[in-house]
Amino acid sequence: MMQHNAMEAPRPAGFARLRRGAPALLLSLGLGLAWLPQAHADMFPDNEARRAILDLRGQIAQNQQANQAQLAQQAQQIQQIRSSLLDLANQIEQLKTEIAQLRGQQDTTTRQLNNTIAKVAASQKDLSQRMAPLEPVAVQIGGKSYTVQPAEKAAYEQALAAFRSSDFAGAGSQFKSFLAQYPSSPYASEAQYWLANSLYAQKQYKDAVTAFNGLINGYPGSSRIPESMLGLANCQVELREVRAARLTLQKLVNNYPQSEAAQAAKDRLAKLR
Template identity: 40%
Template sequence: MANSISLNNKPAGCSMRWIGASALALAALWPMHAHALFGDDEARKAIIELRQKVDANRQASEAADQEARDAGAADRRSLLDLSNQIEQLRAEIARLRGLNEQLAREVSELQRQQKDVQSGINERLKQVEPTKVVLDGAEFLATPAEKKDFEGAMEVLRRSEFEAAAQAFTSFVRRYPDSGYTASALYWLGNAQYASRAYKDAIESHKRLVSQFPQHLRTPEAMLAMANSQVEVKDSKGARRTLDDLVKLHPQSEAAAAARERLARLR
């Protein structure tokens, strides 16, 4: 048992050499004393037992060596597998990082495109979306096109290009029949026609204003201007009737005060 314990405590690499040497030594010594101490049967039995112990120790040592080799190989395989998994994870992380960067670029590009589209939509809406306008005491909504065309006609009138202004206002009234600018456009149309001596046309324009917009701020002035055009075409009776209506319908207006003076001269 002492030999067995010492064998098990020796390093795995030296076990086989030590066992072999021990067996040879015992085999050499045994013949000199075996017959003196034991009988032949007992000697054989002791040798067999010794050989069995030696073989058991050798097998245990070999098994331990094999187990150690297997464990080392398993550890190496585990390390190799772990290294491969780490490399795979690194590759996957790199792929995902690249994909994330690509997605970020695509999102940024989509946001830029959306911003451009929205900007274009807003710009187009500005060109057609009505805005609030206050003119001659009236408040209404007008599209940018309406506003541009009306102001363009007014600019022509300010340059004293009366015939061109009359054409511009006539075009405006035809193009925008329901515009909030219509009443004012009719007033200035009649004035432009009067200035270009188209008195009958001026009478019709101002009469339309008075008929369609009786409460408009420009209506009293339009009635006074209409009476002037009627005087120019020698329609004194029509002029007095228009001035009488002006005084009756709009007695507090400045145009009514002027109408009273003209009535006194026409009678």
């Protein structure tokens, strides 16, 4: 034993103290190790919280990315809408310009059209004035309607106006000219009648007889025949052809008994007897 002990290495001075404090250290370690399972158990809730936080952060990051993507998409859509609105505004301006041009063209066209209409109206008026002397006019002759040329009507009325103003020579000359120019005129029988009366008024009884006979024989449908027969009888009386005058008056009464001339003829017959 002594030899074993002699072979042991010398121990430090503090070893004795460590040896004496070993039981206390072991006790302390034992106590410390006793709470490790509890501490380890307490660490699990913290890890779950961290995991939840990390998950939440991940969701937030995803949401942020989604929001950013959505915002980017909305920004792109807004940009597209702005571009569309800009294009629309440009189109509207272009349409305004085109409308203004069209209005200007329309105003110009309207003025040109109005000027053309005015010119056409003036031309029509001028043409109507020029054509008026050539266009036939309706007249009433002997209770019947006829159509005559304006110049024809004017010539007849001028000759009749001369007769009514007692210009019998002028009236006779104008009626002769009228009959020569318008032999088929509806006024022809009237002109013949007034020609005969113009000659009678000038005491040209033989020429008047010829003129009255010309109406009686040449215009059988004339309403002036009864008056012409009475005028013929008056010329015959002036020429002292009493027998011929009586025959003319009697023929007048027989053929046109209802006429005013027939009543005058009866009075003349009574005087001639």
